[in-house]
Structure formats: structure tokens, C-alpha cells
Amino acid sequence: MKVEEILKTKAKLSIHKKVLINLQLTSAQASNEMMCLLKNYGISVPQFNVLRILRGQGNKPANLSTIQDRMVNKMSNTTRLVDKLIDKKLADRCICEENRRKVEILITQEGLNLLKELDPKVEESEKEATKNLSKQELEQLNGLLEKLRS
Template sequence: MNVEEIIKTTKKMPLETRTLIHITLIHNKIYEHVGNALKPFEVSLQQFNVLRILRGQKGKPANLSTLNERMVTKMSNTTRLVDKLLAKGYVDRCVCPSNRRKVEILITESGSQALTQMDKVVAETENEIVQHFSKQELEQLNLLLDKF
């Protein structure tokens, strides 16, 4: 991926600027590919992330702040994401009996089954995205990214 060609510039950029633009372009490309993989399920990447978090709760409910804390992409519209998943039947929402201000969210059986199907498609897409890297290169890339 040639950054200068993509952003259509002939000017020499500082290495720091070029690196950060490069990372942003790669992020956008990954987001697009995974988003396209999830399109048949009519679920966004953020909704997919919420379902994975809820599955990771192993049957225990999560509240909105737990979801927000664990989201890969931090956002303020977690309530809207949960509402959309609720409409699809993928989650249940109830008021906590001990604290009526607290809303608890659980993944449904339907949500778990759909998530299993999504996992397969996302894993295939992730493998396609990184197919040109060896395991060693991916480990090295992760070490470099950890420095951020």
C-alpha cells in the first residue's frame, strides 16, 4: 500500500505523519472487509463486538458500562447498539432487581447461534487480511504495535 498514491500527494511527508496515515488507512481497510463479511447477518462490527462481550460473560449479565469498557471501539451509543440487537432477538435486557437504575443485558440462544456463524465468517476474513504475513511477521508486528 503506497500512502502517497492513495492520498494523491507528491510531497514528501515526515515519517511520523506517513506512519500514522498508513495505520489509519489500514484500519479503514480492515474495518471495511470485516464489515462486509458481517453484512449478510445485518450486524455492524460494533454489534458483533457487543455479542462477543456478552458471550464472554458466560451467562452472567453485563450492564452498559461493562460493555462500554470492553468495546474495541469506544463509543457513546452502546444503548442504541443493544436496542438493535434486542430487535433482532440476539439479546435480552432487564432491570436489575437489586438496583432498579441498572440495566442488565444477556445474549440469547438465538444470539449465540448467530454469533457462532459470524465467528466463522470473521475468522475467514481475518485470515484473508493477514495472508501475506508469516506467523513470525505477525508476532513482530504485534510487538511493534504494543509500543503504542
């Protein structure tokens, strides 16, 4: 059954509930599409998120706390995600020179190469997912979603 059919059959639902159901369904659909794309490259959506955070640091390492703060999904186990990326040689762990107890994470050249390969595919997937909306509608929706979270 399509989302529209589900929401129509639940006519007694409040508009608030319908909006939140639509948000959850849309989020799940977008997450599933991204998961399918990334699965072909052997990484998960949260691992992809960590790689993008690390790339955004430039040549500066990030500690686990910084990565956790910037994660889209705050429920992710950052230590486990980083360990998996290190095992795949997409990230590397180093000890902070000023504070030897502090562990810092850097993206490797392999990680950068993977992101470079994924960037156009992810962008195409994002365009495909939003193709039914005009640029103006996308800007309006983005503004409304930001307003909803504030």
C-alpha cells in the same frame, strides 16, 4: 491510487506521518472488509463487538457501563446498539435483582447461534487479511502496535 503510490508521492512526509497514515488506511480497509461480511447477517461491526462482549460474560449479564468499557470503538452509542440487538432478538434486557434501577444485558440463544455461524467466517476473513505476513511478522507487528498504544 494505491497506498504505496500515495505515500511515495508525498515524499516530504515525515516517517511519523507515513506510519500514522498507513495505520489509518489499514484500519479502514480491515473495518470495511468486516463491515461487508457482517452486512450479510444484518449486523454492524459495533453490534458484533457487543455480541462478543456479551458472549464473553458467559451466563453473567453485563451492564451498559461494562459493555462501553470493553468496546473497541469507544465513540459508539452503547444504548442504541443494545436496543438494536434486542429488537433483533440477539440480546435481552433484564432488571438487576439487587438494584432495580440497574439494567443488565444478556446474549440470547439466537445471538449465540449467530456468533457460532460467524466465527469461522470472521476467522477466515482475518487470515485472508493478514496472509501476506508470516507468523513471526504478525507477532512482531502486534507487539509494535501494542507498544505504540502504551
